[in-house]
Amino acid sequence: MGNCLPKFGKKEEKPKSKHEAKGGPANSRDRLTQNVLGKGTEDVTNFYTLGKVLGRGQFGTTRLATEKSTGKDLACKSIAKRKLLTREDVDDVRREVQIMHHLKGNDNIVTLIGAYEDKQSIHLVMELCSGGELFDRIVARGHYTEKDAANLIRTIVSVVAHCHSLGVIHRDLKPENFLLYTKEDNSPLKATDFGLSVFYRPGQLFNDVVGSAYYVAPEVLKRKYSKEADIWSCGVMLYILLSGVPPFWGETEQQIFDAVAKGYIDFATDPWPHISSEAKSAVRAMLQQDPKKRATAEQILGHSWMKENGTASDKPLDNVILQRMRGFLNMNKLKKEALKVIAGGMSPEEIAGLRSMFQALDTDKSGTVTMEELKEGLKQQGSAVTQNELQALVASMDFDANGSIDYDEFLAATINMSQLQARSVLLHLEENMYRAFKHFDTDNSGTISKEELTEALKKLPGNLDQNVEEVLKDVDKNQDGDIDYEEFCEMMRNMQSSQIKRTATNYRKGAIL
Numbered sequence: 001m002g003n004c005l006p007k008f009g010k011k012e013e014k015p016k017s018k019h020e021a022k023g024g025p026a027n028s029r030d031r032l033t034q035n036v037l038g039k040g041t042e043d044v045t046n047f048y049t050l051g052k053v054l055g056r057g058q059f060g061t062t063r064l065a066t067e068k069s070t071g072k073d074l075a076c077k078s079i080a081k082r083k084l085l086t087r088e089d090v091d092d093v094r095r096e097v098q099i100m101h102h103l104k105g106n107d108n109i110v111t112l113i114g115a116y117e118d119k120q121s122i123h124l125v126m127e128l129c130s131g132g133e134l135f136d137r138i139v140a141r142g143h144y145t146e147k148d149a150a151n152l153i154r155t156i157v158s159v160v161a162h163c164h165s166l167g168v169i170h171r172d173l174k175p176e177n178f179l180l181y182t183k184e185d186n187s188p189l190k191a192t193d194f195g196l197s198v199f200y201r202p203g204q205l206f207n208d209v210v211g212s213a214y215y216v217a218p219e220v221l222k223r224k225y226s227k228e229a230d231i232w233s234c235g236v237m238l239y240i241l242l243s244g245v246p247p248f249w250g251e252t253e254q255q256i257f258d259a260v261a262k263g264y265i266d267f268a269t270d271p272w273p274h275i276s277s278e279a280k281s282a283v284r285a286m287l288q289q290d291p292k293k294r295a296t297a298e299q300i301l302g303h304s305w306m307k308e309n310g311t312a313s314d315k316p317l318d319n320v321i322l323q324r325m326r327g328f329l330n331m332n333k334l335k336k337e338a339l340k341v342i343a344g345g346m347s348p349e350e351i352a353g354l355r356s357m358f359q360a361l362d363t364d365k366s367g368t369v370t371m372e373e374l375k376e377g378l379k380q381q382g383s384a385v386t387q388n389e390l391q392a393l394v395a396s397m398d399f400d401a402n403g404s405i406d407y408d409e410f411l412a413a414t415i416n417m418s419q420l421q422a423r424s425v426l427l428h429l430e431e432n433m434y435r436a437f438k439h440f441d442t443d444n445s446g447t448i449s450k451e452e453l454t455e456a457l458k459k460l461p462g463n464l465d466q467n468v469e470e471v472l473k474d475v476d477k478n479q480d481g482d483i484d485y486e487e488f489c490e491m492m493r494n495m496q497s498s499q500i501k502r503t504a505t506n507y508r509k510g511a512i513l
Contacts, residue, residue, distance in 0.1 A: 033081040036090055037097065037117045038348055044116035044123040050076055059083045059093075059195075065125055074113060075129070079122040092195060093122055094349065099168055099194045100124070102353025104416050106162045108155055110179065110192040115349065131180025131187045138175060138241070146279050146305075149241040152189065153282075154306055156237060159191045160230050161297035165320040165381065167357050169206075169226065172196040173233035174215045175240070199353060200226060201360040202380040213256045214246045219291050221257055228291035231300070235286025239265070242275055247287065263289040278305035319383035321357060321414050328413040329396040333457045334440070334448075334471045334483075335491055336412065340399065341436040342492075343411035351411060358410045368404040437488050447482035 044050070044065075051064035054075060060083070065076035084090050100112035116123040131137070134152070138144070144152070156178065163170055170177075172193060180187040196210045207223040209216075217232035219225040239247040247266065248259035265287055266272070267280055282305045285295035300306065328336065343351070361369045361377040369377075371394045378385055385393070397405045397413040405413075440448045440456050448456075454468050475483050475491045483491075 032087060032090055033084050035117070036081065036084070036093055036122055037115055038094065041116045043118060044076065044125065047114075048074070048076060048125060050078075059089075060121065064128070073128050075126055077124040077126065079124070081120060081122065095198065095352075096195050097122075097124065098349045098352035099197050099199070100126075101350045102166055102416070103163065103168065103194075106159065108159050108189055108191060109162070110190045126192075127181075127190065129179035129181050129190050129192070131183045133176050134178040134180065134189060135175035137180060144241050146242070146276060149238060149279070150306055152241060153234065153238045154301065155189045156191075157231075157234050157297050157300045160234060161301065162320065163197075164227050164230070164297055166353060167199055167201065167360065168194075168197055168353070169200050170194065170197050170230050170233075171210050172212060172215075173230055173237070174212050175237060199356040201356070202377075213253050214248065216257070216260060217291070218260050218263065218289055221261060225291065228294050228296075231286050231294050231297060232291075234300070235283055238286065239283050242279060242283070243271055247283075263287070276305070278303075281305065319378060319381050321381075322378060322383045322385070324414045324416075325393050325397065329393055332471045332474050332491075333467045334453065334475065336396070336399075337456060338436045338439070338488075338492060339415055340408060340412035341439045342432045343415050344408060345432040345435055346411075346415070351415075354411055354414055355407075357414070358407055361410075368402075368406050369410060370404045374405070433489060433492060434485070436492075437485055440483075447484045448488065449482050453483070 047069070048065040048067055051066060053061055053063050055062045057077075060077060060079040062075055062077045065074045066072070067074060079093055084093065097112070097115045100110075103109050104111060110129060111127045113125045113127070116125070156173070160170065160173070170191070172195070177191065177193045179190045179192050181190055182188075198206065200206070203226075205224050205226055207225075209220055209223060211217075211220060211229075211233070215233040215236045217225060217229035220229050236247060248256055250256035250259050265283070272280070282300065282303050285303065286300060288294040295303070328339070331339075358369065361373050363373055363376070371390060374394065375385070375390055394403075394405060397409045399409050399412075400406075437448070438444075440452055442452055442455070443449075450468060450472065453471060457467050457471070472481070472483070475487050477487050477490070478484075
């Protein structure tokens with residue numbers, strides 16, 4: 001029901017980067033960028049053939065990357081180190097890698113396959129989205145029905161909900177940062193470009209002005225904002241999808257900012273008289289000037305207009321970390337212990353997001369999370385749990401049975417299973433899985449015997465004999481009495497999503513497993 005969307009703002013970059021006002025290059029730039037990722041990596045060209053240029057950005061170039069071992073086409077974003085002028089620039093690149101690792105597993109977020117570094121550049125290899133930008137698809141199509149707009153914005157807000165649930169604010173949401181996976185009309189939509197994204201904790205406010213002028217929230221301009229700013233950007237996108245023009249317009253950047261600050265939303269001119277009141281209500285909910293009154297991602301997904309025109313459920317979204325804890329609760333003892341070994345060997349950028357979340361839960365900075373701290377942290381994220389479930393979750397994570405959760409225990413319970421699956425694709429990413437297997441295979445026989453399993457599970461709570469028999473029954477597929485490496489890997493890659501759902505259902509009904 002929209003008009004053809006003009007290509008406004010395609011070259012609009014301000015206030016894209018918070019570094020432009022910082023001045024010239026930092027001292028000793030070569031030393032500053034010597035090891036951006038904080039670790040040595042192999043040469044990206046050992047694994048990928050870099051081909052034609054797909055796009056250019058502020059800091060680098062995206063090229064086609066063909067995986068040598070499989071022939072699969074991917075994309076490689078190469079960030080030139082010479083353009084990283086300050087410590088803040090370097091930290092932003094490092095954080096982008098950390099956040100992309102942290103967000104893995106969502107079908108509507110571009111998956112980071114690997115990060116590499118050489119003397120000239122940082123190389124981020126990720127999924128290839130061949131369908132182009134959502135912005136260009138909007139222009140080519142010319143108009144969107146309300147149902148089309150609802151479907152698109154539902155996907156976009158679902159991505160935002162996923163980010164917020166994992167303690168991440170995107171800060172640069174706009175149609176250009178959503179790519180279509182294929183050229184098909186029903187192509188999945190993928191969020192990309194997390195270069196301005198940050199980790200945040202409940203109650204934390206930011207003051208740096210970032211984003212793109214047409215989509216920036218009023219509180220960002222006031223230098224006092226948090227995750228609600230992402231919802232404002234979604235509201236701007238929905239307004240564009242429905243009408244073909246941005247809600248806040250100006251000939252100059254300052255005029256746009258003035259319009260944003262004023263907050264007047266035009267629902268009088270065409271095509272708005274022909275757009276439903278429910279759609280306008282959804283726009284208003286997202287473009288509330290006061291961030292405290294603005295709808296959350298979960299509230300938008302439950303809005304009547306979303307449900308009327310699509311398949312949005314009345315069921316509240318589960319917190320991602322809570323989902324992982326529930327999945328951990330249902331795992332056998334061997335898998336829990338193996339996850340602790342694997343988590344201990346993961347790189348700093350892979351677990352940076354979980355470390356930030358643990359520190360947010362550990363409010364007294366004791367180095368452990370108590371049951372009350374976990375309860376309060378989940379409550380702040382909108383995920384209340386019953387006392388019975390809370391006790392069961394803590395007991396399942398508390399390996400040493402001291403009544404609280406330490407950092408290693410938290411990592412084991414909340415590790416991103418998608419990262420384990422990604423590790424199995426490339427040989428050089430499988431080291432941690434094999435190291436975990438060898439942790440149990442103490443006699444180096446190539447299998448985990450019943451005796452070795454018994455010894456490994458001694459320190460874990462519960463009936464030892466029963467635990468050993470249950471693990472063997474679950475994992476030993478060929479029933480030869482031992483667990484070989486393939487059986488071990490199959491166990492680790494099985495997310496057991498049906499068990500997670502069943503666990504959540506049982507606790508909602510008040511059952512105790």
